[in-house]
Amino acid sequence: MRISPFIAFYAVVLLGLFSYQARQGLNNDFVPYTQIIPDTNQSFDLVPIPGGMFEMGGGGLEDEQPNHEVEISPFWMGTHEITWDVFELFLDKNFEEAIAEKPLPVQVDGLSRPSIPYLDMTFGMGKENMPAIGMTQYGALQFCRWLYLKTGVFYRLPTEAEWEYAAKAGAKGKYFFGEDETKLDDYAWYAANADGSTHPVGQKLPNPWGLYDILGNVMEWTADQYLPDAYQNRQSKRIKDPIVPIKTLYPGVVRGGHYKSEAEDLRSSRRFYSKPDWKRIDPQIPKSQWWFPEAPFLGLRVVRPLHSPSQEEIMAYYDIAPIPDY
Numbered sequence: 001m002r003i004s005p006f007i008a009f010y011a012v013v014l015l016g017l018f019s020y021q022a023r024q025g026l027n028n029d030f031v032p033y034t035q036i037i038p039d040t041n042q043s044f045d046l047v048p049i050p051g052g053m054f055e056m057g058g059g060g061l062e063d064e065q066p067n068h069e070v071e072i073s074p075f076w077m078g079t080h081e082i083t084w085d086v087f088e089l090f091l092d093k094n095f096e097e098a099i100a101e102k103p104l105p106v107q108v109d110g111l112s113r114p115s116i117p118y119l120d121m122t123f124g125m126g127k128e129n130m131p132a133i134g135m136t137q138y139g140a141l142q143f144c145r146w147l148y149l150k151t152g153v154f155y156r157l158p159t160e161a162e163w164e165y166a167a168k169a170g171a172k173g174k175y176f177f178g179e180d181e182t183k184l185d186d187y188a189w190y191a192a193n194a195d196g197s198t199h200p201v202g203q204k205l206p207n208p209w210g211l212y213d214i215l216g217n218v219m220e221w222t223a224d225q226y227l228p229d230a231y232q233n234r235q236s237k238r239i240k241d242p243i244v245p246i247k248t249l250y251p252g253v254v255r256g257g258h259y260k261s262e263a264e265d266l267r268s269s270r271r272f273y274s275k276p277d278w279k280r281i282d283p284q285i286p287k288s289q290w291w292f293p294e295a296p297f298l299g300l301r302v303v304r305p306l307h308s309p310s311q312e313e314i315m316a317y318y319d320i321a322p323i324p325d326y
Contacts, residue, residue, distance in 0.1 A: 030074065030306060032210070038150055039101040042086050046076040046304065047210040053238075054165050055172060056231070059269035063228040071240040072165045074306040077158065080131075080201040080212050081220065081299045082143070084122065087132035090146040092116065107149045114139055114290035123296040129200040131218045131299040137252040137274065138322045139290040140221045140300040145318040147302065154314050155302045159243045160224040160253045160271075162303060167215065167256065167268045169208040174267045175215065176207045181263040188216030190266055194259035198296075215266040218299035219254040226251040226273035249323040250276055258297035274298075279325065289322040 036043045051074040058067025089096045091114050097104060114135070121134045135143070140157055147155045158166070169176045177183050184190060187207070189199045194216070202212045214220075224230075225244045234242065246252065251273030257266040264270075278292035292298060309317070 032079075033076075035151060035153065037086065037089065037147075040089060040096075040099055042089065044082065044086060044302075045079040046302075047079055048306075049075050049077050049162075049166050049209055049303075051075075051306075052165075054168060054170075056161055056164055057269055059174075059267055061270070063271050064231070064269050066231060066235050068231055068234045068236075069238050070161050070165070070234075070242060071238060072162060073241055075158075075162060076304040076306070077162075077166050077209075077211060078301045078303070079206070079210055081218055081301050082132050083201055084127035084130055084132045087135075087143060088127070090114075090143050105149070108146070111146055111149060112142065113146075114142075115288060117288075117291050117293070119291075119293050121291060121293075125198050125296070129202075131198055131201055131213075133198065133218055133297070133299050134292050134295050135221075135298070135300065136288070136290055136292060137221055137246070138320075141223075141318065141320070143300070144302060148314065148318065153304060154308045155304050156317060157221050157223040157300065158303045159241065160222040160230075160255065161242050163220065163222050163255045164268060166209060166211060167207065169211075171208075171268070174269075176268060184215070184263055184266060188213070188257070188266055189259045190216040190257060190261050190263065191259070192263065196260065198259050214256060214301075215268070216257050216261065217259055218256075218297055219258045219272060220256045221298070221300045222253040222255055224253040226253045226271070246320070249325055250274055254298060260297060276325070285326065287325040289325065 030048045032045065032047045034043050034045050051072050053069055053071050055067050056070045057064045093113055144155045144157060167176060173179045177187060185193050186205050188204060198217055201217070204213060206212045207214055223243060225246050225248065227244055230244055254272045254274060257270065278295040279287045281293055282288055
């Protein structure tokens, strides 16, 4: 009997994962799973990202220098970018209530939610199975809070280091598949093949750790403040789980390139950052804390750490007040 390449691929991934778990003494529950959104017909999938060492940075741009060793703790990561199908439940309480199988819990009912945007935040690109786009870093964080209140599971944004580690999937080249840009068509939606639009998630091949669209389609939020010299004080050190805490509204780190990016901007080590120009046409004063009306290329993907923090730490993570944007 001939084994399909798909089955063979996942057999290799699982064998490697089980071998890693045995070496690290990890719980047998550290496996791929589907997170169902309670009282809805929506869900999303996650895969385990084994912890380990990797070389962060090292690309050709100044803010990617110097390359340095980073240790990352194990975590799960969403296999796909969060879609409108899920994000709209958070965005619109009336919609969530309409499809819920029972009344919303008090905590979820009283949750602060985004203002309904005055523009079409799909930018005409559609919603079904399409990546949610245009949310601010604060909006992405509060979506994670909504997920926590719905599921009881601590979800958050990936750190910049976690994102790069997951995107590289053990590789050291420009991309997780090597140096050959012509192979990008197999893995990513970008300027050469996307026809100026986002695409339904999961249509391209995944990286070796099972992450779809980790390069291209839409950029993805991280939890970090962008500092052009963030790597400078890490030189000649082995650092574990680094993060640059958010202290100012701009700039925040986004990663991965998008549907209008050139191939060079899809490199795994390429860094990008949020800009106030993304709210240039917002007429509100202060400007929206939830939306970037000029960022149709920006989305999010969630992670879950293997070892959940305490309740106090979880709420401290979510309970950060928005920074006014004038």
